[in-house]
Amino acid sequence: MVSDQDIIRSMQEGLNLSPTPYSDTAKELGIDEQELHQRLYDMMERGVLRRVGLVPNHYKLGYRHNAMTVWDIDDQQVDEIGELFGKQSCVSHCYRRPTHRPDWPYNLFAMVHGKSQQEVAEKIAQLNELSGGHCRHSEVLFSKKILKKTGLRLIKGGKEDA
Amino acid sequence: MTTLTQIEKNIINQLQKAFPITQRPFKDAAESLQITEDDLIENIKNLMEKGIVTRFGPLFDIEKAGGKFCLCAVSVEENKWPEIAEKINAYPEVAHNYLRDHTYNLWFVLATETETKLSETLTLIEKNIGYPILALPKEREYFIGLHLEV
Numbered sequence: 182m183v184s185d186q187d188i189i190r191s192m193q194e195g196l197n198l199s200p201t202p203y204s205d206t207a208k209e210l211g212i213d214e215q216e217l218h219q220r221l222y223d224m225m226e227r228g229v230l231r232r233v234g235l236v237p238n239h240y241k242l243g244y245r246h247n248a249m250t251v252w253d254i255d256d257q258q259v260d261e262i263g264e265l266f267g268k269q270s271c272v273s274h275c276y277r278r279p280t281h282r283p284d285w286p287y288n289l290f291a292m293v294h295g296k297s298q299q300e301v302a303e304k305i306a307q308l309n310e311l312s313g314g315h316c317r318h319s320e321v322l323f324s325k326k327i328l329k330k331t332g333l334r335l336i337k338g339g340k341e342d343a
Numbered sequence: 344m345t346t347l348t349q350i351e352k353n354i355i356n357q358l359q360k361a362f363p364i365t366q367r368p369f370k371d372a373a374e375s376l377q378i379t380e381d382d383l384i385e386n387i388k389n390l391m392e393k394g395i396v397t398r399f400g401p402l403f404d405i406e407k408a409g410g411k412f413c414l415c416a417v418s419v420e421e422n423k424w425p426e427i428a429e430k431i432n433a434y435p436e437v438a439h440n441y442l443r444d445h446t447y448n449l450w451f452v453l454a455t456e457t458e459t460k461l462s463e464t465l466t467l468i469e470k471n472i473g474y475p476i477l478a479l480p481k482e483r484e485y486f487i488g489l490h491l492e493v
Contacts, residue, residue: 185408196362196400198384200369218364221401229407231487235358235387236398241345242355242491249443249450260483267486277483278414285416285447285477294489320445328440329432329451 183210185229188220196233239273244294246301247273249322250308251287253280258315259288265311266291271304286318345395350378352493354386355396359490362399402488406481411461412438412454415468416447416477424448427472436464447477 191209196202207217224230254262259277266289267275274292291308295301305321312319347355353376363371373383390396406412419427424442431451432440440451455461469476 189403189405189408192401193403194400195398198388198399200367200380200384202368202400203364204366214366221364224403227407228404231402231404232360233362233364233401234360234399235355235362235396236402237355237359237491237493238394238397239489239491241393241395242493243345244489244491260485263483263485270490270492272486273489274487275485276481277485278479279482281477285479290414290479294491322443322445322447322450324441324443326442328428328442328449329437330439 183212183220185220185224188217188224189229239294243296245296246298247292247294247324248301248305249324250291250293250305250319251322252289252291252312252319253286253317254289254312255315255317256288262312262315263289266308269304269308269311271295271301272308287320345393347395347493350376350382351386351390351395354383354390355491355493358387358399359488404487410454410456411458412452412481413461413465414479414481415451415453415465416479417449417451417472417474418447418477419449419474421448427474430472431468434464434468436460 187210191206197205199205203217204214207214210217221230263275263277266272271293272291273294276290277288278290280286280288293301293304293308295304309316309319357376358372362368365371367380369383370380373380376383387396387399391399417427428440428449431437431449436453436455438452438454440449442448443450453461453464455464465476465478
């Protein structure tokens, strides 16, 4: 039986740029193509597969500026506002995270992108408007330096590659 | 900023959303873009070579397939961060690490196989660096991805 992990490992580097990429992968996995299609739909249903698609390099498209914004939102409203923030095209990641009061009161994180510092600031102001008075306090954390960056991948032994 | 042809723009805009899971997916996607299957494959190859497209294919949520991740933050004095960052980065469980403009200046992501391994690693790093770590695991994901209209 081919596991989710097997499918992920064989596809996480991307699709073959051949006319029949799924058939290529299915052959590698030793299953038939229809089964692979079915498995992928099933993984999508369960959220293991987010989507199949293309990821552009946002730097090369001119979106060179980004900021991590953190928000202290009423617990009752945080999910509603998180969904709303997530729908904005300038937001790439939007998560709810635990607070550690008094040091860290922020329960909502949103990564904001723009073509200029000015645009990022405008987008953040728009998010502030959208929070509709349910935000007690927010902060913007600009990144100063990338100190380490490796992708999140599964490796061959079945372990995670950190 | 890179200049793109109209066809490249259409490809980027459309295929960010979804790429078909079918026997001839390039043929199917090419139809609505009004180009040929070969043209689509060539264009994607080219966009990847130029570094405009960084990934093409299935985007998995590795966490849902097993595995635990945790965003961590540490507040370190301005003159101490290079030394502490080096200690943190030495752990293979550390996937990325960013210096940010805040009292909490070091932000890194831990990736482990299990919950137990995650808390063990956290404790280990905390002891090693001598600073408390703010553990901020994801409780809920509202959105991940970025749709850039070009």
